[in-house]
Amino acid sequence: MTPGIGPIKFSAIIDAVTPQELLSYSERELTLAGFNPTQTQFLRSTQHPWLSKIDAWLDGSELRHCVARYHDLYPSQLLETSASPPVLFVEGALKWLTCPQVAIVGSRNASFDGKQIASQFSASLAQDGITTTSGLAIGIDGCAHQGALSRCSESASTVAVLGSGLQHIYPKRHSQLAARIKEQGALVSEFAPWVRPKAGHFPRRNRIISGLASAVLVVEAAHKSGSLITARCAAEQNRDVFVVPGAFHSPVSTGSNALINEGAELIQSYQQFIHRCRSALNIASNDLRGSISHPPSITSPSPQNEETRLNEGNDPDSGLPFPLLLANLGVEPTPVDILAQRTHIKVQELMTQLVELELAGHVASVAGGYIRIRGNAP
Template sequence: MLQEEVLTAWLTLSFVPRLGPKRLARLLSIDSPDNLLRYSAAQWLAIGLKPDQVRFITQHAPRQVEACLAWQSAASNRHIITPLHSDYPALLKPISAAPSVLFVEGHRQSLAHPQLAMVGSRNASIDGQKAAYQFAKELSEHRITVTSGLALGIDGHAHDGALAGGGNTIAVLGSGLAQIYPARHRRLAARIVESGALVSEFAPHTPPKAAHFPRRNRIISGLSLGVLVVEAAIKSGSLITARYATEQDRDVFVLPGSIYQANHGGSNDLIRQGASLVQTVPQILEELNTFVNWSLNEQETRQPGLFSSPESEEQLPFPELLANVGEEATPVDILASRTNIPVHEVMTQLLELELSGHVVAVSGGYIRKGRG
């Protein structure tokens, strides 16, 4: 856990009105958060802050920060994560306007798991709801974490399907974690916390606002290797997530639908623009290239002979990446830096290595294991 002084500084700067992630990044290029918090009002004004922003820092921020720290300390599964934490998701860190603070309730280690976002209409058809549930269940059975937004319709059925598949799921909220929205999904949120996580960039007691939901979509796509659009109308918010995914160099997958149903207008338009049309989970996994040399119908792994010869390093998959994973947890971004492999490719390779028993995801990154 970060020292409270540093965490206080990050929280304070994150709450300053009209100081978005990009402007905050410019401030952080001037000085560290804890040093900035020691600035005088004149110094704040000199580096470009407005008088009302300075008043907020000196008069109002301490109360909000105290409320956040109290929320975190109230339960052992509550966490406040900044980019300085090893648990800050490696895929999220390089995106445009990456959140400076994440509030997490549940298993923070799940943020490092390979994820596929699933999004779609709040007013989904029966077929759309069924598809969301079935696809999420099968993805979960193949150890893919399903990430969505806890909304009614497709989101809720995706989370439910992932849990039914025995895996975990991540819900990114457009409100604070103490203000679960929609209220009818409070029980679902509690189930998600048991094995996965709830995530928000908003302070815990922040109520839901319309402007928050498009903003949280960049986090849904940023956490994930790709985005599956299940069912979306022409003006669906899911198209915002798909656009973010494209900007973040993520794959976009779409389930096709009837040209006579308005709920599929946006989905079909994404396909026309070049998104991948998929009809089965194996097609998604093949596109992500996460299951190279991995049979989806493989029987239980046979026990190797007691005296079988060890595999040589040349025979191991992704030897360059594997050579940089040791007995101590190594974060994904560090592995990407050491190997000069893009972060999203590192995540893809790590998933296959994890599935084949060579590495295991732990708090803080990955370690070597098993046949590796």
């Protein structure tokens, strides 16, 4: 909490002196050690109202924890990285911070296929005893968390790393999802509980996502994307980076495809992915819980689940016309009969909706079916 002391400077300080010793320093000793007058005054003060605020937050639930770098349950994976957070604020079970983890990140404006891959891969990881870590954003992140929760158990769940304090869930549309993660997995932040989300916080949290995990899977990322920051953090932290390739003309895949050109490993099936994850985690197949024998097929969710998700207000298309139909369209052409199967909308009504969406500029008719061309939530 000392002004002007970030994770990097904090690490340098505690390499030379413990926090307990530092707090015993005189004003002169602090000045000689290089602290400016503001920092010296702060460290010498006995009045710190924010301490009582943290205590009050911790007292509010048995699921709340404050884990310092000296804590036995501070994740060793993260501790080994540069600029590891001095403190982690956690809501949920602390065991998820130290269990085998793989990060799945990607575009907020994800395609239907990208969302399905994120959801199905994370669900399969949970079945294989591996926890999925992500950033609670809309799109790929949210689907990765939801997929993991659908198959969570005593051995695997999901961890969400926030770019805000845990009293301010962002985006707000994921408040219900965050509540489920808190009960079945863990919410994590390096920011004090009352800190509001800011643009600069999210690139910072990406190093924690990759730092907690042993490998990172990127599912769709635009040319300028936070997911690319996570991938670069992973590379700097000596983590394996995997990428699901996308269509070359898709704007949500330009960044992820570029990662493949830069040396990230292309993933073409779940079998390949889980094999590489086991290698990254240094875990043998029989050490994991219930390995599946076949990769998941990229199929659509049941219409009932999709409609429920829309009714709960958790879908970025909910403010657009015919959100159920739009949610089932991506950059790859989808035939009308497939759309009818996915949505359970009668073909005659489906064609009427498609015409209206085409006239409004949200979809286009191409060879092989229909594609979505605009209208994604920001």
